[in-house]
Amino acid sequence: xxxxxxxxxxxxxxxxxxxAFGVFLSFRILQFPDLTVDGSFPLGAAVSxxxxxxxxxxxxATLVAAIAGAGAGxxxxxxxxxxxxxxxxxxxxxxxxxxxxxxxxxxxxxVALLGEETLLTPFExxxxxxxxxxxxxxxxxxxxxxxxxxxxxxxxxxLAMRATGxxxxxxxxxxxxxxxxxxxxxxxxxxxxxxAGALFAQSQxxxxxTMGVGVIVIGLASVIGGEAVMSTRTMxxxxxxxxxxxxxxxxxxxxxxxxxxxxxxxQDLNLVTAVLVTAAIVFPGMKRSLSGVFTRGDS
Amino acid sequence: xxxLRNIIVTFGKGTPLETLALRSIDLDIDRGExxxxxxxNGAGKSTLLNILSGEALADSGTLLIDNEDLTRRLTHAxxxxxxxxxxxxxxxxCEQLTIxxxxxxxxxxxxxxxxxxxxxxxxxxxxxxxxxxxxxGLENRxxxxxxxxxxxxxxxxxxxxxTLQPAKILLLDEHTAAxxxxxxxxxxxLSREIIQEQSLTTLMVTHSMRQALDVGTxxxxxxxxxxxFDVSGQxxxxxxxxxLLALFExxxxxxxxxxxxxxxx
Numbered sequence: 001x002x003x004x005x006x007x008x009x010x011x012x013x014x015x016x017x018x019x020a021f022g023v024f025l026s027f028r029i030l031q032f033p034d035l036t037v038d039g040s041f042p043l044g045a046a047v048s049x050x051x052x053x054x055x056x057x058x059x060x061a062t063l064v065a066a067i068a069g070a071g072a073g074x075x076x077x078x079x080x081x082x083x084x085x086x087x088x089x090x091x092x093x094x095x096x097x098x099x100x101x102x103x104x105x106x107x108x109x110x111v112a113l114l115g116e117e118t119l120l121t122p123f124e125x126x127x128x129x130x131x132x133x134x135x136x137x138x139x140x141x142x143x144x145x146x147x148x149x150x151x152x153x154x155x156x157x158x159l160a161m162r163a164t165g166x167x168x169x170x171x172x173x174x175x176x177x178x179x180x181x182x183x184x185x186x187x188x189x190x191x192x193x194x195x196a197g198a199l200f201a202q203s204q205x206x207x208x209x210t211m212g213v214g215v216i217v218i219g220l221a222s223v224i225g226g227e228a229v230m231s232t233r234t235m236x237x238x239x240x241x242x243x244x245x246x247x248x249x250x251x252x253x254x255x256x257x258x259x260x261x262x263x264x265x266x267q268d269l270n271l272v273t274a275v276l277v278t279a280a281i282v283f284p285g286m287k288r289s290l291s292g293v294f295t296r297g298d299s
Numbered sequence: 300x301x302x303l304r305n306i307i308v309t310f311g312k313g314t315p316l317e318t319l320a321l322r323s324i325d326l327d328i329d330r331g332e333x334x335x336x337x338x339x340n341g342a343g344k345s346t347l348l349n350i351l352s353g354e355a356l357a358d359s360g361t362l363l364i365d366n367e368d369l370t371r372r373l374t375h376a377x378x379x380x381x382x383x384x385x386x387x388x389x390x391x392x393c394e395q396l397t398i399x400x401x402x403x404x405x406x407x408x409x410x411x412x413x414x415x416x417x418x419x420x421x422x423x424x425x426x427x428x429x430x431x432x433x434x435x436g437l438e439n440r441x442x443x444x445x446x447x448x449x450x451x452x453x454x455x456x457x458x459x460x461x462t463l464q465p466a467k468i469l470l471l472d473e474h475t476a477a478x479x480x481x482x483x484x485x486x487x488x489l490s491r492e493i494i495q496e497q498s499l500t501t502l503m504v505t506h507s508m509r510q511a512l513d514v515g516t517x518x519x520x521x522x523x524x525x526x527x528f529d530v531s532g533q534x535x536x537x538x539x540x541x542x543l544l545a546l547f548e549x550x551x552x553x554x555x556x557x558x559x560x561x562x563x564x
Contacts, residue, residue: 156403156412159396163404166393170385173352174460175378175408 001258007131009254011203013247014138016218018196020226020242021149023219025189028238029153030165030182035091035216036076037193039098040069042212044194046102049111049207058119062198069194072098073186081179095212102209110208118202134203141199145192146239152188153235161185162235193219214270217277222246224280252276301328301351301468301500306360308346308524320346322524324360328468332531333494333501335511337543338521344504347521348470351502353377364467379409382466384457384474391457394446398437398456401445402426405460429459433489451482455489462493469494471503475510487514508540520547527551 026034044065051061072094079090123133152158163171164181171178201207226245232238256264256272308321321343328334338344349355350362353374362370369377385391392401403417423441430438433455445453454474461469471490475483491514494501505511511518517531527550530538
């Protein structure tokens with residue numbers, strides 16, 4: 001693997017680190033298997049790309065993308081909390097609806113950002129090439145979000161949210177409005193994913209309506225992978241593990257695609273991911289990964 | 300003062316399995332009273348407790364706590380007034396959270412939670428003091444996960460958690476039933492101490508007639524959704540288990556053995 005491919009893997013690892021943070025919040029903290037992610041990732045891309053193409057500031061565009069993602073998460077949570085629709089189904093409904101919404105937002109299946117002013121434009125004029133500046137800028141953004149997220153999880157509300165997922169009955173007995181916590185947590189989760197989508201679109205140079213396919217699986221693979229390679233005893237470690245997992249995952253994929261002897265092509269990506277995630281869930285040696293949501297009953 | 304007026308609860312309304320869980324319950328509990336509740340399976344003890352905690356809502360009737368109408372208020376919204384210890388030691392605490400995080404969570408009961416850090420040195424010192432009284436050495440294990448503790452230890456911590464913040468009433472739901480005899484005695488004694496210290500108004504559901512008479516200031520017995528007798532003060536002193544059974548027979552015109560009460564719960 002050459003340097004450009006390596007840095008490219010780091011770059012998308014950082015972006016999918018944000019997805020992993022979101023997936024960690026929903027799957028792990030709230031015990032809410034949320035597939036909205038496959039819709040909120042392209043939603044973030046669509047919103048930011050459309051705003052940028054229309055001449056808006058890229059930071060503002062990314063912020064609006066985050067708010068749109070939060071809205072998507074709120075809808076899924078609302079379908080579950082207020083209308084009592086099964087969490088998995090509620091998230092699939094939102095995901096499907098977002099496909100149409102994303103097409104509406106962009107007005108066409110994809111929006112190109114070539115030559116547009118993005119978050120990365122100001123850093124491109126310097127002496128460093130794009131494949132170094134992009135991961136640098138992204139790592140600053142991701143680290144800031146990581147610190148804020150960890151601080152949140154250690155706050156009173158963050159603690160209440162963790163209790164909501166772990167033991168809702170006890171949480172209510174201690175005065176926690178569990179419905180509201182699910183709404184808030186899902187909003188934050190999907191806002192993070194939408195930011196990831198916005199960053200991804202700006203670094204790749206386009207937003208596409210199909211770019212969300214399988215994002216949830218990559219997010220899960222990152223969360224599980226992180227848990228397999230390091231301790232997640234504290235919230236800080238658990239969040240760092242998400243980022244580590246995402247970067248390792250992208251590096252593993254880049255390596256696999258670069259090894260000619262394996263004969264893998266880029267179209268095999270989703271198949272490889274699915275196999276990896278399955279292995280991580282099933283292999284008992286890889287910790288008690290994903291206990292709860294998918295293997296409930298025997299844990 | 301806690302006051303229940305004409306509380307009626309039906310389960311499975313409109314289905315073939317419709318059952319009247321509570322048939323017109325009237326009950327007043329004065330401040331500082333320690334009421335023990337006994338009754339066989341299906342007598343309505345748990346439903347009564349759930350009505351007070353908000354986990355079940357009454358079909359009709361009113362529930363007042365210090366003249367505040369709580370009849371339709373949800374569990375989380377009345378948690379500032381009602382504290383509870385569950386029967387299952389695993390239900391009252393969060394095993395994924397540390398001991399100190401569980402206690403911090405309990406400190407938020409009845410208050411608004413914000414974005415400030417949930418834990419700080421002050422709180423940790425307070426928790427250490429509180430844990431020391433248990434004599435279980437937990438004061439040195441603040442950052443251990445709750446899941447590492449035994450059932451008895453967890454129940455003792457649950458009790459602390461329920462009493463960290465003031466409440467108008469403390470609900471104990473057979474909270475020693477799932478423990479071994481020695482641990483049960485320890486948790487019960489601890490409950491008595493804390494209740495006396497803070498002069499807490501308490502309602503304790505128990506499966507044991509012996510326990511119902513040994514602790515508390517008042518005992519009520521429930522049967523088929525009704526309160527069949529209610530003894531306190533001098534009338535209660537000197538009562539023994541056979542006296543309770545006799546009292547039940549007299550009021551109810553049915554005979555009931557100690558065994559059927561004990562075994563059916």
